[in-house]
Amino acid sequence: MEHLHLSQGSYWILKRVIKLRIKPRICLECPECGSLIEEAPLAVCNECWGPLQVKQDYEAVKDSLKKREIKNREQSLWRYLELLPIKESRFIVNLGDGWTPLTRCQRLEKELGVRELYIKNDALNPTGSFKDRPASVGVSKALEFGFNVVGCASTGNLAAATAAHAAKAGVKSFVLIPGNIEPNKVVQSAAYGAKILQVEGTYDAANRLGILASEIFNWALLNINLRPFYVEGSKTLAYEICEQLDWNTPDRVIIPMGSGALLNSFYRGLADLEKIDFIDNSKDVKITGAQPKGCSPIVDAFHTNNRISPVKEPKTICKSLAIGEPASGKQAIKVIRETGGYADAPSDEEIIEAEKILASREGIFAEPAGAITLATLIRLIDNGVVEEDEKIVLLVTGSGFKSLEAAQKTVGKPVKIPANIDALREAVENG
Template identity: 30%
Template sequence: MNFVTHLECANCGAHYPKDKPHQLCTSCQKPLWVKYDLAALKKNFTKKELIGRPPTIWRYLEMLPIEKPECIVSLVETITPILETKRLAAHFGVEHLFVKDESRLPTGSFKARGQALAISKAKEFGITKVAVPTAGNAGGAMAAYAARAGMEAWVFMPQDTPVINQKECWLAGAHTFLVNGLITDCGRIVGEGRKEKGWFDISTLKEPYRIEGKKTMGLELAEQFDWELPDVILYPTGGGTGLIGMWKAFAELEALGWLKSPKKPKMISCQSTGCAPIADAFAKGERFAKKFENAATVASGIRVPAAVGDFMIIDAVRESGGVALATPEADIPKWMKLANAQEGIALCPETAVCYGALEVLLKQGVIKPKDRILVFNTGAAQKYPEAVQEKLQHVDCTKPIEWGKI
């Protein structure tokens, strides 16, 4: 059973019917929300329904926009574990520090959630050709789900996107192109290709369903914390779907009466000083962000100089009492190494930025040592060999081992 009523522009409030594919609002070119009949959902969907359902994102089916379950395109989107990180907690001097490890998902990042929903909905609508501009992981995930669905996929990425992202797209059969520009330039190409080649545009927030997939992060963590949300969530922000999706999840869970307390987490939108449009807009008290010039960061997933959902990210952060902030680009390898070496969890460079933010916000008193703090590991460290420049030592096995040097 599906409880979607309609789609609604996040900016001007225009309504759109649910039975057709949509991109941005046709009057103001801003993203659309998927709206549910929450009163009907509350009557028909209770926590008890979850008992015995498999541990995948589809256990929340009634809260998702699926009309035809037979069209679901899945690679088994597992519930990702939340690990307590006691060594890191000791390092930061806090009591409760957790990581939700999204690297366990198909294609090694949280992007699988959004693409599972976007491609499933595209299949429902009979769409056969999909295209996406990508910072890397969204392209890899879209290519995989399109392959699984038997769709034609077109992926455009900056030419300096991590090589593993380039290859995973090609391997999954996507027409993969390297562009001598940034993700915003790739987005323009995909936009033109919609008209020229008849592609459906799967860009972040330019279709309404990826965000519903990301919403499952919020649903899941609420269930994992027994419906008592953590005090703080640190999230690496590029296009912002993850953060916006989680905030939507919390609002919907509240409307269903599933949360034990109305207190919601402070949402911390974390960026690098190498690309910080949201942090800059937040600091200036603005709602719409200026394009960030000369964006450059080793955390490729958050190299998004202009986000179409900027106001949605900033609204969520403000409503939550959180902040958006950037920490030094140069510190990313340090945080990445610390977090990986302390805990053995394969934390990506995007997540490294969150630890920089945690240090600053603890000093500022925005985050308290007793808070329950959740950091999102959005992807697998293994996908970023370029982010680790360390040269390893060699051992010459043809000669006696010089133990003094080992």
């Protein structure tokens, strides 16, 4: 292996390094210092504290995986098995995750004046958000590592996704959530049987406690000690969009950002496709990130000095995106810059309006964290960032059923009528 760092000389590292003499299909790599180590439930590099990433043997995948073969496979994210970090398929936990529709939005195209607009509707995943992708891969990997307790720190959607996959796998789950998330997300996670630990304070407080919990109790916490594997699941969004566009790329993708992990995974997914010769222009897709104005540490850093200042008290209707200390923010900014993308932060009012537009024009009911991508597109058109002839994909990452209180703010009340024809006629005539 190219880069072996033994300077700290710990026996533990030495053991791992020796094992890597046989080139594995999957290992972990530190993008900061280049260290390569055997796969393990580990998120940071022992040498430099960089964020570890899964490294695959793409040459082998290139030889074995063909587009025509994928075409006939099952309609879930597991159609891309060779690109996912699971070695034995018997560990796969699949609720029918992924392979969600990519819908052309002709009504919005006309209204907004863009050439080609698509929505990748990930609200249609089994638990109602894109988090089923990383949860399916993360829980499968936890089983492969031999864990019998899984969990996560979550702003709500990952909690439900983790709990559902744990239920399917028959293992126990603990989820750490902040105090103020939407009641529907809490009920949903509880229904799947998760033990819910509602931590006083913000998501960041829950996350910090999660780091300790993974150490103390030997749990597989998907976005903590299993983070390098968990984030791989979201790469399938990029695989699917390209496949659904007949292995072409869009010009721009707009992606909601909380921790920034989804945006990074999307980009790494495009890079994978280029490595195996499925596409040849991964860097031409302008990756564009969206955060709500009331919690926009990544967007603010993008527009100033690249340095992320934590937001202590997020204030936004997008509860899913209320992450003040984004773990993958630095990499997200790098990706946005490298691809010539952009970052923007609409207000809660703009997001609620976009949620209404999405539902009333395209029949897609999104939670605020999903509708934020349309709110961002509208702003970027108004500001001249987006050009008319672009082919654009918006990721809609969560369902409106998750946060009904947001939708209730904008919809009209039902017209209550007595059960007779005269009352019906009167109500209809009154519009």
